[in-house]
Amino acid sequence: MFLNWRFLKPKARGIHLYNTKSKKKEMLKPLHSSHVSIYSCGPTVYAAAQIGNLRSYVFADTLHRALTNAEYKPKHIINITDVGHLTDDADQGEDKIEKAAKKEHRSAESITKEYTKAFLADLTTLNIVTGRYTFPKATDHIPEQIEIIEVLEEKGHTYKTKDGIYFDTKTFPKYGELGGINLVEQQGGARTDMRDKKNPKDFALWKFSGKEKRLQEWDSPWGVGFPGWHLECSAMAISHLGEQIDIHTGGEDHIYTHHNNEIAQSEAATGKVFASIWMHNAFLNLGGNKISKSEGNSIYLADLIKEGFSPLSLRYLFLEAHYRTPLSFTKESLKGAENALHRLYLFTDSLAKTKATFVHNFYLNRFKEAVYDDLNTAKALSLLWQLVRDGDVSNGSKKKTLERMDRMLGLELFGKRLKVDIPQEIKVLAEKREEYRKQKDFKKSDELRDRIQEKGYSVLDRDNGFIIEKL
Numbered sequence: 337m338f339l340n341w342r343f344l345k346p347k348a349r350g351i352h353l354y355n356t357k358s359k360k361k362e363m364l365k366p367l368h369s370s371h372v373s374i375y376s377c378g379p380t381v382y383a384a385a386q387i388g389n390l391r392s393y394v395f396a397d398t399l400h401r402a403l404t405n406a407e408y409k410p411k412h413i414i415n416i417t418d419v420g421h422l423t424d425d426a427d428q429g430e431d432k433i434e435k436a437a438k439k440e441h442r443s444a445e446s447i448t449k450e451y452t453k454a455f456l457a458d459l460t461t462l463n464i465v466t467g468r469y470t471f472p473k474a475t476d477h478i479p480e481q482i483e484i485i486e487v488l489e490e491k492g493h494t495y496k497t498k499d500g501i502y503f504d505t506k507t508f509p510k511y512g513e514l515g516g517i518n519l520v521e522q523q524g525g526a527r528t529d530m531r532d533k534k535n536p537k538d539f540a541l542w543k544f545s546g547k548e549k550r551l552q553e554w555d556s557p558w559g560v561g562f563p564g565w566h567l568e569c570s571a572m573a574i575s576h577l578g579e580q581i582d583i584h585t586g587g588e589d590h591i592y593t594h595h596n597n598e599i600a601q602s603e604a605a606t607g608k609v610f611a612s613i614w615m616h617n618a619f620l621n622l623g624g625n626k627i628s629k630s631e632g633n634s635i636y637l638a639d640l641i642k643e644g645f646s647p648l649s650l651r652y653l654f655l656e657a658h659y660r661t662p663l664s665f666t667k668e669s670l671k672g673a674e675n676a677l678h679r680l681y682l683f684t685d686s687l688a689k690t691k692a693t694f695v696h697n698f699y700l701n702r703f704k705e706a707v708y709d710d711l712n713t714a715k716a717l718s719l720l721w722q723l724v725r726d727g728d729v730s731n732g733s734k735k736k737t738l739e740r741m742d743r744m745l746g747l748e749l750f751g752k753r754l755k756v757d758i759p760q761e762i763k764v765l766a767e768k769r770e771e772y773r774k775q776k777d778f779k780k781s782d783e784l785r786d787r788i789q790e791k792g793y794s795v796l797d798r799d800n801g802f803i804i805e806k807l
């Protein structure tokens with residue numbers, strides 16, 4: 337019998353995601369029927385997250401929303417790295433948190449607490465609902481990390497050097513699967529700083545404190561020290577999600593070292609495939625360079641808000657591009673995204689009194705098709721706009737369909753939007769306008785609306801008053 341797949345339930349058709357490991361899109365086949373396990377590498381909380389970091393979490397949130405919409409139950413971890421991430425990913429340099437704490441003459445804990453709070457606030461501002469995620473801290477999982485090293489030691493994957501316990505990549509022949517690192521070439525010609533490592537790509541599982549007392553250090557069977565950054569992720573993933581997980585995400589800078597190391601130590605310890613699908617977002621760039629705290633070209637969400645941008649326009653900007661496409665950040669592009677989003681809000685606000693009726697299946701199914709095809713949010717947004725402009729669709733149906741689409745986009749099309757600070761002068765004008773409106777003096781109220789608009793704001797009437805938005 338001929339079956340039109342467009343009318344099948346989404347789950348039956350499946351979600352396809354690009355797997356960095358196989359270099360192709362694969363259908364998600366969860367390991368358990370009860371849930372989908374996802375581990376997203378979280379921030380190192382020594383400073384505020386810059387907007388490039390935030391691209392990583394809007395991407396993770398889009399994945400989460402897509403899965404929920406397809407009736408999967410995501411069990412999703414975003415870890416908090418609060419120790420052990422060195423200024424150089426290859427186990428050299430200073431611990432970023434230790435360095436920040438010493439510079440500011442504060443305890444490591446006060447630094448990590450402050451920036452964890454700031455990180456969670458940024459997520460909320462971008463409508464990433466934190467209650468949907470678990471945020472474990474590396475420092476709460478020291479025993480689990482030591483346990484993995486003990487297993488690796490027992491299985492002959494480790495060796496000791498002057499500064500720590502290292503993973504011997506030669507004992508894991510599959511090393512470098514992600515991004516295709518050729519270990520033979522690495523072992524041969526490498527002139528990297530080997531210190532007393534056996535192979536260039538060997539990495540620290542445990543680092544000794546050395547002569548200087550550290551702010552954060554723990555006892556271990558090998559001596560006082562702290563865990564390697566890569567190990568933290570394996571330990572938190574395994575203890576919260578199990579030895580095998582469905583999806584692992586992170587920025588593409590993590591492929592080469594961090595994620596190959598996570599795979600090596602997890603799989604060598606458990607003998608099982610660690611993650612089925614590896615997903616990586618491309619960078620957010622500024623003038624051709626990756627935005628990064630260490631490059632010193634950071635831009636922060638708080639600054640954009642201070643400049644008057646509404647935070648969800650950054651989310652809109654991210655959604656306009658595919659997550660695997662590098663995105664060049666400019667104020668102009670953010671302004672463009674904000675204009676588009678506000679046009680959308682003008683439309684959805686105009687539906688305030690319209691009763692939502694039926695989902696328009698043609699649009700919603702094509703929209704889901706785009707999102708379930710490796711999170712093609714750019715295509716999804718263009719379908720949304722087609723719907724908005726379609727004169728043949730009733731407003732009630734548009735409203736219902738847009739509500740459903742927004743569950744996947746998180747743009748608060750009908751919800752409570754986080755507003756930017758509105759200057760007092762504008763607020764006063766808007767209050768006056770509201771008074772005239774109540775007195776049915778529409779001439780005066782329209783004059784004030786124009787004045788407000790000239791100053792770059794718009795007043796939108798709601799059932800119970802008005803809201804002001806920046807144009």
Ligand code: AMP
Binds near residue numbers: 389618620
């Ligand atoms: P970090 O706090 O440096 O460990 O980074 C947190 C997350 O942000 C990681 O998944 C990084 O790969 C990602 N990331 C860092 N910089 C950028 C950027 N400019 N664009 C996109 N993702 C980034």
Ligand code: ZN
Binds near residue numbers: 594
């Ligand atoms: Zn990680």
